[in-house]
Each structure stands twice: as structure tokens, then as C-alpha cells.
Amino acid sequence: MHTRRLVKRSILGSRVYAPSPTGDGAPVTGVVQAVKQENRDASAAGARRSVYTVLMQDGSLKEFSEEEIAAGFNHTAAKVPLKSSLKNSSNGAPESQKVEGVSLSPETVEEQRGVDGKRVGRDPDARSVSLLEQKRKVVSSSIDVPHARRSEEEVDMDKVTAAMVLTSLSTSPLVRSPPVKVSEGLSGSWKDNGSTGPFTPSSNSSSGGYWSWSAPSDQSNPSTPSPPLSADSFKPFRVPSLGGVGSGPAGLEDPSLEEQDGSSLLFDEPIPRKRKNSMKVMFKCLWKNCGKVLSTAAGIQRHIRTIHLGRNCDSDCSDGEEDFYYTEIKLNTDSVAEGLSSLSPVSPSVLSPPPPPPPPSPLPSLTQLSDSHRPPPSTDSKEPHAGGTTPLSRSAPSALYLIHTDHAYQATAPVSIPSSSSNSTSLASTSFTPTNSSSFSISWQSPPVTFTGNTVSPSKSQGFGEQRSQTIAVLSSPPRATTALSRKVRGEGKKCRKVYGMENRDMWCTACRWKKACQRFTD
DNA sequence: AATGCCGGGAA
């Protein structure tokens, strides 16, 4: 109760704009010294008015009606009041309460507030009496409250701004939430956040801290972002307002956060983060000259199964191999068609036009590519881009590539290596100097243009390995006997454990989970 | 020390 009341009072002392006394329309600023209620009798009803006594800049006191200064409130700083009003409303404190505090029927004030969201005065006549004094008292006494509110409000605003920032960032290069630090080095981003401090209520840093689960506390363990932190940051806002513990809110957030974490975790090792768009999710067939894009996973799977794998049976006979040949892509806007055409072939970096934002992601990948160099790059090179899931899909194709040669897979020939497309290409083209093989690796990458998640069901992946091996065997014919017996030589490629990390063990292929030879990232 | 995975074993 008290709090509430105080809050309302906070109006006093607020700076407001008021119509110029001269009537020329130029607003003047002043500080609210007191508020009077008129027609109290109307009390509950609504139509009451309040008169604000404002101390003008020139030292004079003037009275203004609510309407007269309302604009001023909104424009300028009436932050505090506004907030408080919000809060109050949420609390739902009835008017009666107020009354009790004051001798009068201040409720009116409350009502007003509710109406325009401004703050209100609180008081009745008594207050108006010694404006200054009262004001001071009020302010000082209620200082805590107002502050709290204020911070809350600010927080809210921060939320909004944070959301906006995130939104904008999401479009930008990096992926996921961490985007905040995009500009900085990938690695650096975490650090910075930490150093900066998680989230400071008062500053806008909240945007950063808020979303960046990069919680500082966890710096030591980058791989495990700390969702909790972010969750905590919320609490302050929500919980209080709700009054309840807020298990509800927390619960809501956690899930999402967790998801992010999961994905983020995947990326940790490779670092590459992909931007996450809010766009459309499509599934693209990675089969060599296909590039077909469908809007549903089921559809693409069927397509692959029937068209490329030549299987007639339905999903039940699917061993998951299809997963390997398609990838989930997010299209920024539209240009789906375009993307498709270009995608299918591989066009080295050049084509990439589709996703404007891709630049960032590519870079990382490029660097990595260089490392991996060599033809076999297939497996490694991808990681950077795709991050979690992608590797899977890509690896398959790539592997086939290498192996084979007579198969359709390989095809990637740069069908359209067009000149250079424009902007997007820059990134790829520039850094892309790696070996000749590069063309291959890239080709795959380009498709992923918008790669993001993956999530094709992980569970299936398992089967894929088997098939793949079969295919290979066929292609390569007799030579392979060697490996079969004796222990497999340790594969060079990354395995599920490495790619996903222990934290995401559930994302490993079953073989890896069983400590068997990895079926997903075979060498 | 961390990985990858074979050989076994329990459910």
C-alpha cells in the first residue's frame, strides 16, 4: 500500500512542459509542486480534474490543468510517473487504499493516472498547502519507491530496446543470441560480456546482459552459457509485478533459453555462429544437381527417398539417410527461387547473393577451411558454418564426393560461377584462397546460405552411416577390405563427441553414444 | 588427458 501511494505522489517534483503563459505556444518547463483535485465529489466516477501547481523556471507558480501539461509529460521526462502508474495498475491497488493513507479521497488521482498513464498527484488539499515542503518530504520519504519503479521502468525500456537490438542483430551475421557482440571477435565477445558485467539494471547494458546468456559468471566455461543468469535478469521485473514467485515466467523463458544454449553449445567449439533469422524455414535438397527446396522436412525427405535414393517405401523404411541430403535453410525474405537455383550447384562463394547477412558467417568458415585445406576437407570445413546440425548433412555429401567420382554427388561443378555477384560474394571471394579443393568445400557451403539449425531429427542420423558406407563400398569396389578387420584406424574427422560435446550427448549419433564407431561423421 | 571404438554385458 504504502509503496503504491508513494509512487503516485512521485508526480510532485516532476518536470513538465506547460503552455507558455504568454500564449505564444512555446512550451515552458516547470516542476510540479502540487496537485489539486477538483470535483472530488465525483470521486469514483471519473471525470475529475486535477490542477497541477507548477513551479516555472522563472520562479513563478502557475496552475495548469491536466490537459495543459499532459503533453509535456509525455514528451519529456515524466518517466517516473509513467512507470509508477504502470506498476500500480498491475498491482491493482484499489482506490480505497489510497484513500486510507490520505485523509481525502485521492483516488481521483489514481484514476487520472490510469487514464493517461501519467502520474498523478496524490494528494488532496493538505498537500497543496505547503507545496514545497510536502514535495520534499514526499520525495525523500518515498525515494526508495520511486527509484525502484524507475529502475523497473528503465528496465522495461531496456527490454524493448534490447528486443529491438536483438531483432536487428538477428539479421546480421552471427547467429543466435550472442549476436550482441558480433562486431567483436568471436572469442572476444564472451569475454567482453563478462567483463562488462552481466546486467546492470540501470544501464542499457541490459540489452547485452539480458540476452547474452554469456553470463559473466561462466566465463570459465564458455561452452555452457548460463541461461540462468538471463533468467534471473528477468525476475526482477516480472516477479515483482506479478507478486508471485514467477515460476511461470521463469519456466517460459527457460525453455527457450535452453534451446539456444543447446544450439549455442554446438557452436562453441567451432565458434562459427550463424545468424538466426526470423525468416522462412525451408528444406533444401543437397543432392548434386537437384537443389529442390520444400517447405517441409517430410516433403524433402520423401523427395530424396524417392527421387534420389530410389526407394519406394514410406517413411517407415527410411533409415534416416535422407536427413543427410537435405538441409534446413532459412530464407531471409524471399528470393527462395533465386537461392535455389544458385544453391544447387555450388557456386563457390560467388553465388551467395541470397542472404545478405551471410557475410559474417562465411568468414569464419573460410578461415577454417584454410586450415583443413586438402580435399578431405569436407568434414571439417563445414563445421564452421553449419554449426551443430549442418555438419551432419554436409558431411555426407562431401564424403561421397571425395569418394566417388562417378556418382551424381560429385557434380558440384560450378555450374554457374558467374562473375561475381556482388556484395555477398566479397566475403567468400576475398578470403577464399585456400587450396584448389576449396571449390568443393565451398560449394557445399554456399548452399547453406542460410543454414541455421539443423535439427533434422538427430535420432535418425544413425542409420545414415550404414547406408552411406554401403554406397561407398559399391562405388569404390573391392579395395576396401583393409579397414574392416582390425580396429578401425581412428578417424580423423570430428566425431559427435567433438562436434556436439558432452553436454549435448543426446545429439550424438547412437553409435557414439554407445561408444561405437561413429556413424555420423565417418571418415 | 582426451578420444574413438571394440568387445562384452545387462536389461
Next chain:
DNA sequence: TTCCCGGCATT
């Protein structure tokens, strides 16, 4: 079969 894990080979 599915799921695990001891333990050895590799890195």
C-alpha cells in the same frame, strides 16, 4: 535389440 561401459589403441 538397445543401451552401456570397461578398457585398449590413438592422438
